[in-house]
Amino acid sequence: MSTDGTTTTTFRWGSACDVGQVRQVNQDHVLTEDGLFAVADGMGGHRAGEVASEVAVGTLKERFDVPDADHLVVAVQLANSEVVRLARDNPDFRGMGTTISALALTRNDDHDVLAVANVGDSRTYLLKAESEELEQVTEDHSLVATLERQGQLTADEAASHPQRNILTRALGIDGNVLVDLWELEPVKGDRYLLCSDGLFNEVDEGRIASVLRRLAEPDDAAAELVRLANEHGGRDNISVVIVDVVQAATDVGAAPGRVRRVTHGESRDGAPPEAVPARPGGAAPSTGSGDAAAATGGDRATPTAADATTATQRSKGPRSRFTWRVAAFLVALVAIIGGTVAAVDVSMNGTFYVDTVDGKVAIYQGTPGGLLWRQPKVVTTTEVAADDVPDDKANDLGGGMTFTSRAEADAYVEQLRADIERIDAATGDGDAGSGLGGALGGATTTTPPTTPSTTLVP
Ligand code: MG
Numbered sequence: 001m002s003t004d005g006t007t008t009t010t011f012r013w014g015s016a017c018d019v020g021q022v023r024q025v026n027q028d029h030v031l032t033e034d035g036l037f038a039v040a041d042g043m044g045g046h047r048a049g050e051v052a053s054e055v056a057v058g059t060l061k062e063r064f065d066v067p068d069a070d071h072l073v074v075a076v077q078l079a080n081s082e083v084v085r086l087a088r089d090n091p092d093f094r095g096m097g098t099t100i101s102a103l104a105l106t107r108n109d110d111h112d113v114l115a116v117a118n119v120g121d122s123r124t125y126l127l128k129a130e131s132e133e134l135e136q137v138t139e140d141h142s143l144v145a146t147l148e149r150q151g152q153l154t155a156d157e158a159a160s161h162p163q164r165n166i167l168t169r170a171l172g173i174d175g176n177v178l179v180d181l182w183e184l185e186p187v188k189g190d191r192y193l194l195c196s197d198g199l200f201n202e203v204d205e206g207r208i209a210s211v212l213r214r215l216a217e218p219d220d221a222a223a224e225l226v227r228l229a230n231e232h233g234g235r236d237n238i239s240v241v242i243v244d245v246v247q248a249a250t251d252v253g254a255a256p257g258r259v260r261r262v263t264h265g266e267s268r269d270g271a272p273p274e275a276v277p278a279r280p281g282g283a284a285p286s287t288g289s290g291d292a293a294a295a296t297g298g299d300r301a302t303p304t305a306a307d308a309t310t311a312t313q314r315s316k317g318p319r320s321r322f323t324w325r326v327a328a329f330l331v332a333l334v335a336i337i338g339g340t341v342a343a344v345d346v347s348m349n350g351t352f353y354v355d356t357v358d359g360k361v362a363i364y365q366g367t368p369g370g371l372l373w374r375q376p377k378v379v380t381t382t383e384v385a386a387d388d389v390p391d392d393k394a395n396d397l398g399g400g401m402t403f404t405s406r407a408e409a410d411a412y413v414e415q416l417r418a419d420i421e422r423i424d425a426a427t428g429d430g431d432a433g434s435g436l437g438g439a440l441g442g443a444t445t446t447t448p449p450t451t452p453s454t455t456l457v458p
Contacts, residue, residue, distance in 0.1 A: 009105055009112040009186040010247040013037065014218025016226040020198055021234030025050055028196050028239040031057040035105040036064055039122045039239045041196040043170070044096030052083050052098035052172050060102060068106045069115040073179045076100060076117045076171070083172035097172035101138055101194050103243060108183070112249060114192075116182040120170045121145070122196045122239075125205075127212045129189030129245075134209035137182055141169035164201070186248035194243070195225070198236035202229040218242035340372075348374045352409040353402045354416075356386035361397075361416065363409045368399025379406070382413055388420045 011034065019026040027042035027049035040056045042049030059079035064072055079100065087093045099120025106115045116124050118138040126135050139145065143166040144158040158164060171177060191212055200208065208225060215221040222240040229238045348366045353376075355364055361384040366376025389397065393416060403409045 007105060007107065007112045008247060008249045009114075009245065011035070011105075011243050012218060012246050013241065013243045014220070014222045015241040016219075016222040016239070018198075018226045018230065018234070018238045020237050021230055023235075023237055026237045027053055028198070028237040029053040029057045030194075030239050030241050031061055031102075032241055033061060035067065036061065036102070037104075037192075037194055037241050037243050038100055038102035039194040039196050039241055040098045040100045040171075041120065041122050041198075041237070041239065042096065042098040043167075044093065048087075048093045048096035049098065051086065051093060052096040053100075055079070055082050055086060056098045056100050056171055060100070064104060067104070068108065069104075069113065069181060069183055072102065072104045072106065072115045072117050073181055076102065076119065076179045077177060080119075080171040080177040081175060084175050087172055097167075097170040099167070099196070100171055103192055103194060105186070106183075112186050114184040114186050114245075116184065118180045118182075119177060120167055122194070123200060125193040125195070125208075126184070127191040127193065127209065129187055129191075132209075132213050134193075134205055134212065136205075137184070139180060141180075142167050159201075159204075165197075185250055186245050187250045188245055188248040189251075190245040190248075192243040192245075194239075194241040196237060196239040198234070198238035199225055199229050199240055201236065202232040202234065202238075212242070218244055344371050344374055347371055348376070350404055351376075351402055352379075352404070352406055353399045354396065354409060354412060355398045356389075357381060359386050360384060361386060361389065361413065363406070363413065365406070368402065380410075382417075384413065384417055384420065389416065390419055390423060393419070 013032055015030050015032050017026065017028055017030050025047070027044075029040045029042070029050075031038040031040075038057050038060055040053035042051070042053030042056075044052060056079040059082045060075050063078045064075040083096065083098060087096050099122040100118070101120070101122040101124045102117045103124055104115045104117075106113045116137050118124065119141065121140040121142045122138075123140065124137045126137050127133070128135065139149075142164060144153055144161045144164045146168060147153040148155060148158040153161065169178065193208070193212060203225065207228060211221055211224050211228070215224055219242075222242050225240045226238050348371060351365070351367050353364050353368050355362060355368075357378055358381070361382045362378045363380040363382070364376045365379045366374060368376060370376060396412075401412070403412065
């Protein structure tokens with residue numbers, strides 16, 4: 001705890017950062033300086049995600065050198081630039097990125113202001129002193145959050161959605177990044193929680209709030225939240241920073257709705273920041289701002305450069321400025337999924353090959369080895385014994401030879417049968433290859449070998 005000489009607001013804080021129960025590497029980083037707190041959740045292969053989050057918080061700490069909200073945004077943008085530069089200059093770091101959620105004590109005229117900057121799906125929550133209700137201040141930049149804001153997913157559906165790790169905004173993707181900013185009045189007794197998704201994906205907000213109310217010491221509460229996340233699986237890295245407002249000019253009893261979503265550019269132009277009432281549940285209203293294209297990367301998905309938005313765009317109204325981008329993204333996503341499904345269907349339905357099942361030669365439909373979620377299936381099991389297949393045809397089986405129609409596959413088996421009969425006649429062996437006639441056409445649902453002895457044929 002300490003006090004900036006120009007401020008009346010003081011804090012106490014605690015933190016915990018844990019690798020979790022599954023991951024080998026902790027790609028989260030936290031920052032706890034007096035008056036500047038942050039959580040960053042890195043993504044990218046090898047050590048890249050760890051580097052991205054470390055560089056982000058390190059740059060934020062170094063470059064947030066003037067205590068005002070503008071400079072907090074600039075410091076986050078500089079952190080983005082540094083991650084982008086490292087990724088560009090080092091092949092090992094290509095594709096890395098990180099979220100960041102930061103809380104800073106700033107000054108506006110002669111008032112203390114808490115500024116919250118956010119990019120990605122790490123979160124800042126507020127446990128209000130007067131009500132002890134937990135409210136999410138930030139908005140997630142993720143696909144499911146976008147769909148939830150549009151009313152296409154419920155909160156419960158979003159919380160368990162298999163694609164909840166797809167981000168629509170992150171640091172490190174493009175040289176320009178849109179930074180969400182909120183300004184809040186410091187109120188004595190308020191408790192802030194900054195955390196990565198490793199916490200709230202494992203522990204519901206009710207239990208998080210309960211811990212925050214029950215444990216007065218920030219370090220104790222942070223440790224307990226990490227323990228609960230691990231108890232529920234700990235499938236991701238877990239970062240928690242808890243910041244208590246110990247002293248503030250405003251005491252408990254301040255009017256609710258003190259959270260202001262800042263349309264920062266308008267403020268720069270001289271207009272007052274837009275005052276936004278708190279939405280039910282406490283966070284600033286949904287805007288869908290900046291949500292755009294997504295792509296996969298590492299163990300979670302990251303945005304593409306298409307999501308990059310210049311700093312000057314922050315001056316525009318967040319609700320309307322990106323509506324077309326969200327729509328374009330969803331249309332593109334549907335088109336990609338539809339195109340993929342169609343391509344897989346075409347490939348699987350239009351490919352046949354011959355292999356064996358239960359000691360018999362069989363005709364399979366589908367790409368040998370399968371394609372994405374589709375596996376080949378047996379459409380006909382013949383009476384041709386696998387042991388009778390001539391050695392010079394053995395490599396044709398299992399996908400060594402493929403056909404574009406069922407008729408071609410049938411013709412191949414007929415030829416195979418003829419070859420076997422010819423060999424039998426020449427060697428005087430009448431036992432093999434005698435039962436093919438009439439055997440074709442008996443479609444079955446036999447499951448193919450788990451690991452076909454084939455190679456993938458495009
Ligand atoms: Mg995470």
